[in-house]
Amino acid sequence: MSEQDVVTQVPDLTSRFPEQVVKDTRQGYEGYIVQPDFLLEFARTMRDEDGYDYLSSVTGVDYLPEGKLEVVYHVYKTIGDKGLVFKVQLPRDNSIVTSLVSIYPGAEFQEREAYDLLGIRFENHPDLRRILMWEGFAGYPLRKDWKEPFYEEDFKPFKTRWPQGKIVRAEDGTPFKDNVEYPSDFDPENWVSESESKLYESLKVIQQESDGMKTDRIIVNLGPQHPSTHGVFRMVAVVEGETIVELKPVFGYLHRNHEKIGERNTFLQNIPFTDRLDYISSMSNNFGYVLAVEKLMNIKPPDRAEYLRVMMAELTRISSHVMAIGFLLNDLGAYFTPALYALEERELILDIFEAVSGSRMMCNYMRFGGVVRDLPEGVLEKVNELVFDRLPRKIDELDRYLTENEIVRNRCEGVGVLTPEQAIALSCAGPMLRASGVPYDVRRAEPYSIYDQLDFDVAIGIHGDVYDRYLVRIEEIRQSLKILQQVVKQIPDGPIMTGKPAYQVRVPAGEAYGRVEGPKGELGYYVISNGKPNPWRYHVRAPSFINLTSLAPMCRGEKIADAIVVLGAIDIVLGEVDR
Amino acid sequence: MSDDGLNSTGLVVPAEIRQQVTLTTLDRIYNWSRRNSVWPMMFGLACCAIEMICTAAARYDFARFGMEVMRPSPRQADVMIVSGTVTKKMIPQIVRLYNQMAEPKYVIAMGACASGGGPFKEGYNVVAGVDKFVPVDVYIPGCPPTPQALLFGLITLQKKIDKESLKTVRWYSKEPVLDIPIPVLGPDLMDPRKYEAIKEYNAAQAEQAIAIEQLDQTPPLNQA
Numbered sequence: 001m002s003e004q005d006v007v008t009q010v011p012d013l014t015s016r017f018p019e020q021v022v023k024d025t026r027q028g029y030e031g032y033i034v035q036p037d038f039l040l041e042f043a044r045t046m047r048d049e050d051g052y053d054y055l056s057s058v059t060g061v062d063y064l065p066e067g068k069l070e071v072v073y074h075v076y077k078t079i080g081d082k083g084l085v086f087k088v089q090l091p092r093d094n095s096i097v098t099s100l101v102s103i104y105p106g107a108e109f110q111e112r113e114a115y116d117l118l119g120i121r122f123e124n125h126p127d128l129r130r131i132l133m134w135e136g137f138a139g140y141p142l143r144k145d146w147k148e149p150f151y152e153e154d155f156k157p158f159k160t161r162w163p164q165g166k167i168v169r170a171e172d173g174t175p176f177k178d179n180v181e182y183p184s185d186f187d188p189e190n191w192v193s194e195s196e197s198k199l200y201e202s203l204k205v206i207q208q209e210s211d212g213m214k215t216d217r218i219i220v221n222l223g224p225q226h227p228s229t230h231g232v233f234r235m236v237a238v239v240e241g242e243t244i245v246e247l248k249p250v251f252g253y254l255h256r257n258h259e260k261i262g263e264r265n266t267f268l269q270n271i272p273f274t275d276r277l278d279y280i281s282s283m284s285n286n287f288g289y290v291l292a293v294e295k296l297m298n299i300k301p302p303d304r305a306e307y308l309r310v311m312m313a314e315l316t317r318i319s320s321h322v323m324a325i326g327f328l329l330n331d332l333g334a335y336f337t338p339a340l341y342a343l344e345e346r347e348l349i350l351d352i353f354e355a356v357s358g359s360r361m362m363c364n365y366m367r368f369g370g371v372v373r374d375l376p377e378g379v380l381e382k383v384n385e386l387v388f389d390r391l392p393r394k395i396d397e398l399d400r401y402l403t404e405n406e407i408v409r410n411r412c413e414g415v416g417v418l419t420p421e422q423a424i425a426l427s428c429a430g431p432m433l434r435a436s437g438v439p440y441d442v443r444r445a446e447p448y449s450i451y452d453q454l455d456f457d458v459a460i461g462i463h464g465d466v467y468d469r470y471l472v473r474i475e476e477i478r479q480s481l482k483i484l485q486q487v488v489k490q491i492p493d494g495p496i497m498t499g500k501p502a503y504q505v506r507v508p509a510g511e512a513y514g515r516v517e518g519p520k521g522e523l524g525y526y527v528i529s530n531g532k533p534n535p536w537r538y539h540v541r542a543p544s545f546i547n548l549t550s551l552a553p554m555c556r557g558e559k560i561a562d563a564i565v566v567l568g569a570i571d572i573v574l575g576e577v578d579r
Numbered sequence: 580m581s582d583d584g585l586n587s588t589g590l591v592v593p594a595e596i597r598q599q600v601t602l603t604t605l606d607r608i609y610n611w612s613r614r615n616s617v618w619p620m621m622f623g624l625a626c627c628a629i630e631m632i633c634t635a636a637a638r639y640d641f642a643r644f645g646m647e648v649m650r651p652s653p654r655q656a657d658v659m660i661v662s663g664t665v666t667k668k669m670i671p672q673i674v675r676l677y678n679q680m681a682e683p684k685y686v687i688a689m690g691a692c693a694s695g696g697g698p699f700k701e702g703y704n705v706v707a708g709v710d711k712f713v714p715v716d717v718y719i720p721g722c723p724p725t726p727q728a729l730l731f732g733l734i735t736l737q738k739k740i741d742k743e744s745l746k747t748v749r750w751y752s753k754e755p756v757l758d759i760p761i762p763v764l765g766p767d768l769m770d771p772r773k774y775e776a777i778k779e780y781n782a783a784q785a786e787q788a789i790a791i792e793q794l795d796q797t798p799p800l801n802q803a
Contacts (some may be wrong), residue, residue: 137767254664
């Protein structure tokens with residue numbers, strides 16, 4: 001048995017826990033089904049004894065025909081290995097399960113999301129409130145029997161869109177000519193909204209006694225309309241003087257129902273929607289989704305397509321990181337000048353995207369089994385010029401201007417520190433995790449596509465502060481350039497697609513979790529197919545969203561001005577946070 | 580100062596003082612000065628906001644049209660560029676921001692989502708177009724619109740400003756300009772202007788439910 005085999009051996013859990021754990025034997029499924037009352041114990045054993053210390057994703061699936069809800073956990077080892085999937089099955093009408101926040105603190109927001117959208121209650125969760133929708137919203141939208149006001153049919157393509165060539169607007173079929181519906185016995189005038197009061201209740205530390213003097217703490221709301229929250233993000237901070245005592249992020253201001261719409265779409269129709277998740281790095285989003293579906297379909301793209309995909313994904317990483325750096329400086333007060341430098345380089349990369357895909361931002365470039373079109377004439381030369389000449393020069397320039405800048409160092413060093421243990425426990429991903437000194441990169445830990453043939457280093461930091469996150473991003477740009485230089489030299493000729501391009505793909509029943517190392521971190525797609533043209537469940541493990549779990553621990557005790565910098569260094573994109 | 584824009588009252592200015600004197604109407608000078616300093620609100624919602632930033636950056640540079648002063652405060656802004664998907668959770672804030680803007684104020688719906696819901700229209704948390712709540716002056720199609728398209732939209736807004744007259748503009752009329760009622764997040768989004776309709780509909784539904792119940796209870800006629 002080689003060393004590789006030893007590492008990748010999945011433990012035989014059914015013989016270890018014969019009573020409580022069974023193997024998932026459904027066609028196309030993997031992992032184990034754990035008894036609900038054994039879950040906590042099981043997770044603790046997996047973390048402490050088997051080394052699955054990194055919780056990647058928690059989500060729920062509504063199996064309406066079988067009448068049950070399932071909570072799915074994906075855990076990994078940060079030393080790199082194949083993952084482990086375990087599930088808990090619950091009845092639909094009374095779905096209560098133990099919260100795993102005590103074992104994996106990174107589950108906090110993900111469990112809240114499952115509660116919000118599927119109505120799964122997590123016992124002993126520290127703060128179980130709705131997260132994406134507001135408190136008081138009627139129904140659990142991701143349940144299969146819940147229908148939105150503009151409901152037409154269960155699955156696309158809809159037959160009713162143009163009956164007899166007559167266009168019917170979605171508004172026409174609803175009572176209020178709008179996207180709303182209300183419970184039948186509902187009185188709008190006596191409605192009391194409780195979402196804000198519940199939020200403030202959850203910040204239990206508003207008053208305090210010290211030295212016999214009663215001092216009031218002040219609540220500061222930042223956002224949703226605030227120039228440094230990178231979109232419509234909101235955080236509520238309790239401050240004492242200038243110091244943050246407690247902080248709660250509030251989500252959902254850009255929740256556009258990606259998953260519900262994704263479950264009505266066909267598999268192919270979801271690709272353009274993934275573009276709009278993390279709208280700064282659409283190519284990476286495409287990549288993760290097509291990998292997940294390709295796993296289900298069991299196909300592999302031809303060589304040239306793999307190279308094209310990696311080329312686009314790495315260009316995306318560069319454009320995303322330069323932008324992150326530019327806007328971090330924005331948050332530091334260097335208003336817009338560094339961002340202008342960053343955007344200048346980004347425009348050059350966007351030109352390449354526009355040449356290959358026709359759109360600057362929403363590329364919609366990858367397909368199952370390949371990419372949609374080959375490089376047009378002259379683009380490879382452009383990429384060549386960029387990665388060998390222009391970008392290395394410009395990154396050095398950025399580095400020279402910023403890295404040793406006194407103000408940058410003063411504001412960033414020692415701010416928002418995460419220890420490696422904390423970073424792993426809070427399920428941080430990407431530059432956040434690596435800046436804390438954990439050399440975990442999906443491209444290395446579980447190589448996909450052609451990353452195992454490419455030579456690059458995983459950039460890591462030591463201190464886990466904002467400054468190291470900045471340094472990691474600079475270094476990652478350099479590594480991306482190194483990858484791109486190899487890709488440009490080695491890219492083979494040949495077809496760009498396996499099989500014929502098809503509007504409707506045949507996806508066998510089963511589940512798949514495809515993940516890539518996106519610019520923001522580990523981007524995962526959990527896709528369940530039941531053999532029909534539409535996914536039964538389509539869940540996105542969004543790195544920005546889960547990285548925000550660490551925002552409150554990082555900000556406690558810092559000054560309020562530093563909260564902005566800490567947030568800037570997480571590098572969130574709201575499209576992905578709220579989906 | 581271009582002659583055709585301002586100095587076209589039909590009166591002849593002698594050539595020797597043309598450098599110093601210009602004749603114009605109050606409407607023209609008023610619109611001319613306003614059209615060239617339309618300050619957008621620094622307010623991004625979603626994907627389109629990134630294209631808006633690109634438009635502000637060096638390559639497209641909307642400072643050329645007097646719009647570079649992006650103000651984070653609605654009190655200092657003239658135009659609200661609704662750049663992205665408007666969600667039900669966000670619309671109360673958007674309406675509030677609109678109410679807080681000082682007159683004269685304009686709204687640009689940038690992109691498919693802000694104009695009509697776009698690809699996310701069917702979503703349960705999505706408002707199908709910001710114009711359901713605030714009046715929109717210019718719609719810009721695209722998903723997202725390119726910076727060129729946004730620039731074209733802004734120029735279109737300038738043209739609209741050119742056509743205004745002090746006699747007819749909203750903010751000098753005698754009637755007070757009322758605030759738009761702020762929507763409430765209930766079991767679903769509630770527009771205070773529609774409370775009556777909601778109540779009426781629910782009452783009608785309840786009546787219908789009772790009628791159906793009674794219909795079920797009465798024995799079929801042909802049995803008698």
